[in-house]
Amino acid sequence: MHRVGMISIWFFIGVLLLIYGVLILGAGIYDLSNPAAHPVVLASLHAGIWWGVLLIAMGVVYSLRFMPRRKK
Amino acid sequence: MQTITAQFPLSLLLQSAPSRLVSLSGVDIAIVVLYFFAVIGIGFYLKRYTKTGEEFFLAGREMTAWVAGLSFLAANLGSLELMGWAASAYQYGILATHWYWIGAIPAMLFLGIVMIPFYYISKTHSVPGYLKLRYGEPARAFSAISFGFMTVLMSGINMYSMALVLKVVLGWDINFSIWVSSITVAVYVGLGGLLSAIFNEVLQFVLIWLGALLISIIGLIEAGGWSGMVARIHHNFPAQDFTHLWRTMGSFSDNPMGIHWVGIVFGLGWVISFGYWTTDFLVVQRVIAAKNLRAAKLAPIIGSAFKMAVPFIVILPGLLGLALLPPGFLTGETQAIATGAHSYNEVLPIMLARYCGPGLLGLGITALIAGFMSGMAGNVSAFATVWTYDIYRALFRKQAPDAHYVSMGRWCTILGVLVSIGTAYFVMQFRSIMDYVQQLFSFFIAPLFGTVILGMLWKRATPQGGFWGLLTGTFSSIGMWLWVYLNPAALRYIALSSQAKPMAENMFRALWAWIICVVVTVVVSMATRPKPASELVGLVYGCTELPSEGHLALYQRPIFWAGVIAFVFVVLQVIFW
Numbered sequence: 001m002h003r004v005g006m007i008s009i010w011f012f013i014g015v016l017l018l019i020y021g022v023l024i025l026g027a028g029i030y031d032l033s034n035p036a037a038h039p040v041v042l043a044s045l046h047a048g049i050w051w052g053v054l055l056i057a058m059g060v061v062y063s064l065r066f067m068p069r070r071k072k
Numbered sequence: 073m074q075t076i077t078a079q080f081p082l083s084l085l086l087q088s089a090p091s092r093l094v095s096l097s098g099v100d101i102a103i104v105v106l107y108f109f110a111v112i113g114i115g116f117y118l119k120r121y122t123k124t125g126e127e128f129f130l131a132g133r134e135m136t137a138w139v140a141g142l143s144f145l146a147a148n149l150g151s152l153e154l155m156g157w158a159a160s161a162y163q164y165g166i167l168a169t170h171w172y173w174i175g176a177i178p179a180m181l182f183l184g185i186v187m188i189p190f191y192y193i194s195k196t197h198s199v200p201g202y203l204k205l206r207y208g209e210p211a212r213a214f215s216a217i218s219f220g221f222m223t224v225l226m227s228g229i230n231m232y233s234m235a236l237v238l239k240v241v242l243g244w245d246i247n248f249s250i251w252v253s254s255i256t257v258a259v260y261v262g263l264g265g266l267l268s269a270i271f272n273e274v275l276q277f278v279l280i281w282l283g284a285l286l287i288s289i290i291g292l293i294e295a296g297g298w299s300g301m302v303a304r305i306h307h308n309f310p311a312q313d314f315t316h317l318w319r320t321m322g323s324f325s326d327n328p329m330g331i332h333w334v335g336i337v338f339g340l341g342w343v344i345s346f347g348y349w350t351t352d353f354l355v356v357q358r359v360i361a362a363k364n365l366r367a368a369k370l371a372p373i374i375g376s377a378f379k380m381a382v383p384f385i386v387i388l389p390g391l392l393g394l395a396l397l398p399p400g401f402l403t404g405e406t407q408a409i410a411t412g413a414h415s416y417n418e419v420l421p422i423m424l425a426r427y428c429g430p431g432l433l434g435l436g437i438t439a440l441i442a443g444f445m446s447g448m449a450g451n452v453s454a455f456a457t458v459w460t461y462d463i464y465r466a467l468f469r470k471q472a473p474d475a476h477y478v479s480m481g482r483w484c485t486i487l488g489v490l491v492s493i494g495t496a497y498f499v500m501q502f503r504s505i506m507d508y509v510q511q512l513f514s515f516f517i518a519p520l521f522g523t524v525i526l527g528m529l530w531k532r533a534t535p536q537g538g539f540w541g542l543l544t545g546t547f548s549s550i551g552m553w554l555w556v557y558l559n560p561a562a563l564r565y566i567a568l569s570s571q572a573k574p575m576a577e578n579m580f581r582a583l584w585a586w587i588i589c590v591v592v593t594v595v596v597s598m599a600t601r602p603k604p605a606s607e608l609v610g611l612v613y614g615c616t617e618l619p620s621e622g623h624l625a626l627y628q629r630p631i632f633w634a635g636v637i638a639f640v641f642v643v644l645q646v647i648f649w
């Protein structure tokens with residue numbers, strides 16, 4: 001999309017991934033300190049932590065790369 | 073692809089579910105709720121950019137190749153795609169991958185390289201609109217009405233299946249799920265039209281991948297990689313071959329799907345696949361919204377690259393279920409109802425719950441909801457366009473201000489959603505309605521492909537030939553279905569074998585319907601007067617000057633990337649032979 005002033009869809013995606021990443025990373029860290037009574041299979045991999053970090057990284061990249069900028 | 077997405081007995085799924093599979097934590101619910109706010113927010117934001125008909129119905133024809141390509145694929149990822157094909161993979165093994173590879177890739181490349189120039193250069197608003205330009209009003213009216221009918225039905229099926237999944241997986245009330253999801257889709261498509269649908273489809277595409285990918289990654293770690301998974305499957309099911317694509321296709325009785333390679337190659341790979349990917353307006357609409365011809369040609373090629381990878385998040389979880397779950401843990405629906413066990417159709421949420429803890433579970437559930445909503449929104453936005461341009465404007469009000477048609481499109485979106493809700497409740501009454509819907513879909517798609525492809529590639533095809541070919545192909549397909557329905561012994565004539573399963577019957581019936589359509593079109597065209605070549609400019613190969621791409625570097629040309637995809641496609645067939 002090249003419409004003047006329109007925010008890119010990739011910016012929306014970046015922001016959502018950033019928020020999701022923070023939530024999932026937070027849940028993963030909480031799970032680390034308070035393990036569930038019935039953990040999932042391969043809980044030892046702590047997938048929530050590294051997947052949360054991945055989402056945050058993607059979210060930051062897309063948010064910054066496609067952030068709407070004001071015209072000078 | 074939607075036309076043939078798995079045998080997914082929805083009401084049976086509900087009956088077989090012993091209880092909800094998972095419970096969401098606070099963070100999971102926050103992720104799901106945030107998703108709903110995001111898609112509605114995007115709809116409100118884009119309303120200001122959809123004031124004209126071109127903007128509302130075709131997103132201003134400003135989409136980049138990537139956005140159009142991802143949206144093209146996401147519109148197809150909806151429906152029962154995720155749950156249904158994961159279940160099919162558990163039931164039939166890797167054979168289910170045919171619906172993603174030979175049943176999609178050649179057709180998508182053909183659309184991008186051969187057919188898109190005519191859709192794009194003719195500036196049509198829709199596939200029925202192309203038929204109007206090529207064959208005249210009768211062919212357009214017939215295809216528009218049949219498309220509108222099918223689309224609303226499919227949208228309702230989508231809605232009902234999503235509500236059922238949420239009921240089975242989370243224990244949510246069906247009415248609540250239907251109304252919340254349909255109102256959400258109505259709001260964001262009604263506000264921003266195709267532009268909003270496409271934006272949200274790209275978002276949904278990303279969420280589907282990020283939500284479902286983890287199942288395959290952790291599953292492969294648990295199984296000991298691909299070779300470990302294959303070894304476990306062979307150990308669990310020594311009498312059956314679940315891990316080869318073509319090796320067991322020599323006979324109907326040698327593979328769990330009960331199908332022969334002729335049906336897969338010609339029925340699925342040619343007629344149904346080409347019919348769906350090149351003439352179903354649900355997907356074609358996303359491509360003709362591209363900003364220029366090169367972007368329009370690249371969009372399906374980009375989509376095909378991702379389509380080739382989708383088995384990693386859909387088929388692989390089903391195979392992992394075969395490898396890692398105890399044999400017999402998942403059963404057919406009838407047995408599941410009788411014993412209270414889990415059915416094949418629950419394999420994806422079961423694998424999700426197996427690996428995903430708080431947060432990740434919410435992301436996975438969001439991926440499922442996103443998949444269903446993208447399919448529903450695709451149906452609704454395509455319905456609004458065809459209704460407004462090809463039925464309302466063509467048959468009821470030819471001359472009206474552009475704003476009137478935009479207003480009609482917005483109301484029609486709401487109307488389409490309401491009718492879909494009615495369809496969803498209608499579907500609940502019929503246990504086997506999915507079978508009928510898929511049959512209805514194949515009745516119209518296969519002959520339509522014959523009509524469109526002849527129209528584009530053969531300038532001698534006449535308006536009478538196009539109309540009568542389409543009509544005869546459609547009704548002969550319905551007739552063949554009726555014949556087998558009333559006399560099951562007729563299956564050996566339609567599907568060439570009395571052992572053929574329903575899926576094989578669909579493939580062969582589609583093939584016959586296409587052949588009948590083509591033969592009638594050719595015969596009638598030879599007996600009637602063709603259009604002068606001057607009226608075929610921009611519509612037919614040989615009468616249209618296609619823009620040269622000679623000034624582009626090799627890597628910028630769509631044909632180059634189509635060649636790369638085709639090469640990878642062939643390599644995959646050999647690897648998994």
